Amino acid sequence: MKITMIGAGYVGLVSGVCFADFGHEVVCIDKDAGKIEALLAGRIPIFEPGLEQLVAENVKDGRLSFTTDLATSVSQSDVIFIAVGTPSRRGDGHADLSYVYDAAREIAAHVTGFTVIVTKSTVPVGTGDEVERIMRETNPDADIAVVSNPEFLREGAAIDDFKRPDRIVIGLNDERARGVMTEVYRPLYLNQSPLLFTTRRTSELIKYAGNAFLAMKITFINEMADLCEKVGANVQEVARGIGLDGRIGGKFLHAGPGYGGSCFPKDTLALVKTAQDHDSPVRLIETVVSVNDNRKRAMGRKVIAAAGGDVRGKKVAVLGLTFKPNTDDMRDSPAIAVIQALTDAGAIVTGYDPEGMDNAKHVIDGITYAGNPYQAAEGADALVIVTEWNEFRALNLDRLKTLMNTPILVDLRNIYQSGEVTKHGFTYTSIGRPE
CATH class of the missing domain: 3.40.50.720 (NAD(P)-binding Rossmann-like Domain)
Incomplete structure (x- = not known):
């Protein structure tokens, strides 16, 4: 399949190269021309074990490429992933979704034919609804299905996590996307990695709930450590x-x-x-x-x-x-x-x-x-x-x-x-x- 990855940061780069390694044709896009220039020269902007070699192999084999040209890649893709940053917003702590929404507008302007739009960025519940609204407002003729597919990558072990996942969560409200997403993840699906289909809002909440629960376990044992010091x-x-x-x-x-x-x-x-x-x-x-x-x-x-x-x-x-x-x-x-x-x-x-x-x-x-x-x-x-x-x-x-x-x-x-x-x-x- 032809896949476009919007955002060549940590999630986008790791996901893009792993999809390419599965045999898909992947283009990673980023507005940061310096980052794209570095990637084209074989320089990896982040440290992640095994990533540099995997990028080099897939670029050499012609399955992975990098560009700042969103329009051309989007118009030729079957699936478009949004993997841009969602940092905490200054002042109120909410996730800053401006990069996600900007990407949605740009994609909508250039999409052709039936295309699955996948939110890979970590986003609050209801973001997929807004992404779909923005895209239909920008281009009423766009034939799209907006999907939530959160990432569960641990830094330092991201490639192994992507290729040997505990689960793959896919949230959709349009059944046409089910077959497309199954094909995207077919190598993992054939290896019997759990493929969990659910609604879009449920998928969005799974990501936050999972991270919050793990953070709670860490905080719990840290408080137990303080108590241990007091009681010996x-x-x-x-x-x-x-x-x-x-x-x-x-x-x-x-x-x-x-x-x-x-x-x-x-x-x-x-x-x-x-x-x-x-x-x-x-x-x-x-x-x-x-x-x-x-x-x-x-x-x-x-x-x-x-x-x-x-x-x-x-x-x-x-x-x-x-x-x-x-x-x-x-x-x-x-x-x-x-x-x-x-x-x-x-x-x-x-x-x-x-x-x-x-x-x-x-x-x-x-x-x-x-x-x-x-x-x-x-x-x-x-x-x-x-x-x-x-x-x-x-x-x-x-x-x-x-x-x-x-x-x-x-x-x-x-x-x-x-x-x-x-x-x-x-x-x-x-x-x-x-x-």
């Missing part, structure tokens, strides 16, 4: 004990400094705003948002306490700046709030991240950046692990001790055990575990 229990064992219950499951029960990233913060907030607008408040999710926001700053205070209660003039090394490993995404990363709390308290901060430092420089001011963990640790009075990159799991602790001014390790991801750290002469602090 071990949060990792608590998580394992409840996670073995098949009704609960062990995923997303890892205590840490709070969730961040491109999805959970904005999606939980957007769900809260949607629920308020419909006079059906979601109190649990409202609390999750509040608790998570407060937790990130609290982790800064935890580091200060571990360093003796005063970090003014002291050097603190922060390892891990992105919101999770295997990505260069800094959006709502806990490291931002932790570092802000430290610099507000007068600390001199040096940061290191394997992939995220270029992006970090645009959102974190007033710190220096190191070339590796050991360079960051030179002369430090405390070392903090904020993101659990694999290269931080086997640090040479003896080497670190000789480099640091004071051997204090604050592990906000619980990737070490107390005994293995303290035997090297460190003072060790973790999350929700007795020291």
Whole structure:
């Protein structure tokens, strides 16, 4: 099938290259000429394991191309995906749908023949209705079916998630789109990946409900970690004990400094705003948002306490700046709030991240950046692990001790055990575990 992907950002690029790898003919479109120029030159604007090679292979085989020319591609396509950004709107926290609606207008002006329009962007309930209204208003003769097909991609594992999904959710109000979408996902359908057809509004809500539930699990175990510290229990064992219950499951029960990233913060907030607008408040999710926001700053205070209660003039090394490993995404990363709390308290901060430092420089001011963990640790009075990159799991602790001014390790991801750290002469602090 001929597919056009509007938006060559994270979701659009990963989805587009995977569809091409399935054998479809895919054109990825973006208004950012610099981004398209980079992609045409083989430079990938985001870090995602395996993506660069997959793009190169499908471009070479002629199934994947990039352009800024929307009109030509749209007029020749069977299916058009909208995969543009929906950031939180300044001022009220609602999802900013302006990019989605602009794309709908442009598509409507150039669509020919029966075409399925698929919203891949994460959007509030009812967005598909508005997309359809806009397109029919722009072009009353357009023969279209508007579909909701939310993405469930984890940054750092997006290609595997796309090719081996837990489920594929497709929301439609026009039955003509069912056969088309089945054909789009045929390789996965033949492998018996669950293909869930539902109504458009239900599909839109599934995405938000899923992310909100996962955010709630993370926030729950973080609060249990705080309680563990007060009563002398071990949060990792608590998580394992409840996670073995098949009704609960062990995923997303890892205590840490709070969730961040491109999805959970904005999606939980957007769900809260949607629920308020419909006079059906979601109190649990409202609390999750509040608790998570407060937790990130609290982790800064935890580091200060571990360093003796005063970090003014002291050097603190922060390892891990992105919101999770295997990505260069800094959006709502806990490291931002932790570092802000430290610099507000007068600390001199040096940061290191394997992939995220270029992006970090645009959102974190007033710190220096190191070339590796050991360079960051030179002369430090405390070392903090904020993101659990694999290269931080086997640090040479003896080497670190000789480099640091004071051997204090604050592990906000619980990737070490107390005994293995303290035997090297460190003072060790973790999350929700007795020291």
